[in-house]
Amino acid sequence: MSSSPIQSTELSEPIAPVSSYSPEDQPAYASGRLISMVMNTGSGHHAYGHEQLARQLTAYFSEQGFEVDLYLLTEARQLSEVVRQARAKHEREGGVIVAAGGDGTLNTVAQELKHSSIRMGIIPLGTFNYVARALDIPLDPFAAAQVIVEGIARPVHLGIVNDYIYLNNASIGLYPKIIEQRELYNARFGRFRVVAMVSGFVVLMREQQKLKLKMTIDGEQTPIETPLVFFGNNQLQLQDLKLTLAECVAQGKLAAVAITALTRWQMIKLIHRLQVGLFEQAPEVTSFCADQIKIESRVKRMKVAIDGEIVQISTPLIFKVAHNALQVMVPQGVTK
Structure with a gap:
């Protein structure tokens, strides 16, 4: 995701999933086997590849007996609203809301799920993926999907600043400036760790x-x-x-x-x-x-x-x- 503000945006109409898969022989809703997966395909340099990946993951979850709603978003501002809509459905039917993306995407999903009983799944697609790594979630997308299917729910702590997590x-101070410089470098050179490190060093060397x-x-x-x-x-x-x-x-x-x-x-x-x-x-x-x-x-x-x-x-x-x-x-x- 870009450095645009994390915010809630009210949309005029609900956003429907681009696809929905349901196993024929299993009452997925009744058993709490509902997965809603959200992905922002409008960010990064591999958007088309991510869209293909999202559909492959959706097929995998469906094969495991889950009802799957897939949301492919082109704008970061849509994410909060989509997760709120999915949360309302999951409050009735249980299941997991899956965030596929970097730590910025994970933050937005977690912001909407905090203090709820709804489980959050993680498909790490970012540069550093600190959240996934800290929780021993594999960085391979399909191995991470297997954790969502076979793993357990664990409560985690959240940092809070005013109304944000x-x-x-x-x-x-310095760090917001580092982020702004990093986004300029990312737009020019791509989202790589070395780019993030160099851009940060440039800011640190300034007055x-x-x-x-x-x-x-x-x-x-x-x-x-x-x-x-x-x-x-x-x-x-x-x-x-x-x-x-x-x-x-x-x-x-x-x-x-x-x-x-x-x-x-x-x-x-x-x-x-x-x-x-x-x-x-x-x-x-x-x-x-x-x-x-x-x-x-x-x-x-x-x-x-x-x-x-x-x-x-x-x-x-x-x-x-x-x-x-x-x-x-x-x-x-x-x-x-």
Whole structure:
């Protein structure tokens, strides 16, 4: 998905699935064997290939005895509305709503399914696929589909900022600028990990404006000037970044990092510290492990990067964790 805001868009008419398959001999609805799969085919550079894949997966689920509704979307703005429509059907008939896409797509689906008993399935088609990897969901689409058929539902925690959720991370300051630069590079060079890394490095090497904030951490106020505040909710991603805050997430708490303003040379040293696992020991870095963090600013709205998408959110920003707020299909035996 692109860096367009994650938002709910009311459409004039319901969106019907482009195809619906039902096994002849099984009462799928009565047994809760309903699958609704949503995919945004208008994003990325392999849209046609993804459409073919969606139909192959639909056929696979049907062969396994599931009633399948397939939604192929060409615009990201349609996604929230489609999931709301599917949710109403699943509240009556049970089953699984499957998000086929990157972590931005997963976020939008999870936003609509939070605090419900409806199970969410994942077909990872993104660049990094941190959500799937953290839950031991295979990156091969058909192996991931098998997990949806044979796996179990596991409750997972969600990061919350005001009315939005984040599965991986949320941040203000530098990171939204990194996302914007990444999308420019993606449009030119394609969605590859090396492109994301290079675009991020370009932003980090520029002069950055400090944010003057007031943070309230579990009731204790502190002023801070920083170009970046980063909140993580994905233990694997924090481990990949060599951050000990991964243990904070494992405990179901709010993990955050803020840095002071840096020169280019200090930034280079900080990147090196990140690579060798010494990032949190740098004097320019402050880590937080809390139940709730409130961020106040003089500006009325702030750009927040949420799972790779950018939204404008009214201040103050309230960050917390919603425990066991989403039911996700994972392989049997996964308990972490």
